[in-house]
Amino acid sequence: MKKVTKEVYLKWYEDMLFWRKFEDKLAAVYIQQKVRGFLHLYNGQEAVLAGSLHAMDLSKDKMITAYRNHVQPIGMGVDPRKVMAELYGKATGTSQGLGGSMHIFAPENGFYGGHGIVGGQIPLGAGLAFADKFFNRDAVTLTYMGDGATRQGSLHETFNLAMLWKLPVVFIVENNGYAMGTSVERTANHTEIWKLGLGYEMPCGPVDGMNPVKVAEAVSEAVERARSGGGPTFLEMKTYRYRGHSMSDAQHYRTKEEVEEYKKIDPITQVLDIIKKEKYATDEEIAVIDQRVKDLVKECEKFAEDSPYPEKNVMYDVVYEQEDYPFLPHKL
Numbered sequence: 001m002k003k004v005t006k007e008v009y010l011k012w013y014e015d016m017l018f019w020r021k022f023e024d025k026l027a028a029v030y031i032q033q034k035v036r037g038f039l040h041l042y043n044g045q046e047a048v049l050a051g052s053l054h055a056m057d058l059s060k061d062k063m064i065t066a067y068r069n070h071v072q073p074i075g076m077g078v079d080p081r082k083v084m085a086e087l088y089g090k091a092t093g094t095s096q097g098l099g100g101s102m103h104i105f106a107p108e109n110g111f112y113g114g115h116g117i118v119g120g121q122i123p124l125g126a127g128l129a130f131a132d133k134f135f136n137r138d139a140v141t142l143t144y145m146g147d148g149a150t151r152q153g154s155l156h157e158t159f160n161l162a163m164l165w166k167l168p169v170v171f172i173v174e175n176n177g178y179a180m181g182t183s184v185e186r187t188a189n190h191t192e193i194w195k196l197g198l199g200y201e202m203p204c205g206p207v208d209g210m211n212p213v214k215v216a217e218a219v220s221e222a223v224e225r226a227r228s229g230g231g232p233t234f235l236e237m238k239t240y241r242y243r244g245h246s247m248s249d250a251q252h253y254r255t256k257e258e259v260e261e262y263k264k265i266d267p268i269t270q271v272l273d274i275i276k277k278e279k280y281a282t283d284e285e286i287a288v289i290d291q292r293v294k295d296l297v298k299e300c301e302k303f304a305e306d307s308p309y310p311e312k313n314v315m316y317d318v319v320y321e322q323e324d325y326p327f328l329p330h331k332l
């Protein structure tokens with residue numbers, strides 16, 4: 001695995017803080033109805049992304065996930081202003097403002113969505129890996145899912161073929177304890193989700209998903225296996241989300257105390273503690289990072305606010321149509 005240096009810790013701190021603050025801003029503008037539709041936030045789970053990115057080769061590897069997908073493309077290099085604009089439904093967004101919260105998409109940066117059907121991205125991730133293997137592209141696809149998604153049949157069909165064909169894919173379940181308001185304990189008689197890999201003889205295991213170092217170690221090993229022809233791995237990241245499932249969630253299914261317990265092992269705090277303990281940065285240098293994060297969030301907000309909405313006629317250019325379809329006039 002690539003070394004976790006002082007620079008890596010500082011990058012992790014700045015990235016994770018930015019992702020957290022970026023989404024805090026989204027929550028605020030959502031309440032003002034500037035961002036509409038669903039809004040599923042990632043906060044609490046940032047170490048999974050930070051550690052994974054450390055293990056990837058961003059020049060060729062790919063990522064695909066579910067609808068909790070605003071910060072992953074940013075991590076992969078997409079301009080955060082364009083992501084915020086997409087959430088505002090503006091023409092400058094990653095999908096011209098037509099995809100919205102659940103469908104951030106940026107294949108030029110190796111990010112393939114952004115999927116609202118629970119478990120729908122699992123076979124798609126294997127498909128991306130199949131194409132890379134078929135065309136000898138030496139790339140690995142990281143395929144993320146929630147704990148709820150592991151109860152879908154699509155996972156089993158995908159695991160079977162991915163192992164049979166030794167596809168270069170890493171399956172990562174972000175077990176945040178709940179699928180909407182349903183706890184893991186209420187969805188299956190087993191709670192160690194990683195064990196689902198055993199039935200397919202797929203290398204698998206649990207990972208402390210609140211610690212980016214642990215995540216980086218596990219994902220690096222899995223990525224190396226995939227890249228060297230060893231096939232898939234299934235990792236269960238034990239993580240947590242502090243906010244509700246989406247913005248309209250009264251959270252009656254858990255206690256405030258439970259949320260507070262997890263905040264004690266918050267990934268950003270853990271990384272900051274190490275930075276301070278190892279003297280990787282002074283308080284003044286940390287304050288500079290904090291200010292830079294604040295300024296960038298503001299810049300994203302301003303960019304989205306100032307951007308225009310898409311022209312109405314763009315909808316005819318972005319949906320599939322069969323130009324010679326005989327029964328409807330072409331372009332209304």
Ligand SMILES: Cc1ncc(C[n+]2csc(CCOP(=O)(O)OP(=O)(O)O)c2C)c(N)n1
Nearest residue numbers: 068116117118146147148149176178179180
């Ligand atoms: C096939 C399907 N069934 C149900 C839903 C409704 N739904 C949206 S999110 C969700 C919970 C998924 O939870 P999990 O996979 O743990 O992901 P998390 O939200 O915790 O990240 C459900 C049931 C859906 N979008 N798609």
Ligand SMILES: [Mg+2]
Nearest residue numbers: 146147178179
């Ligand atoms: Mg979940």
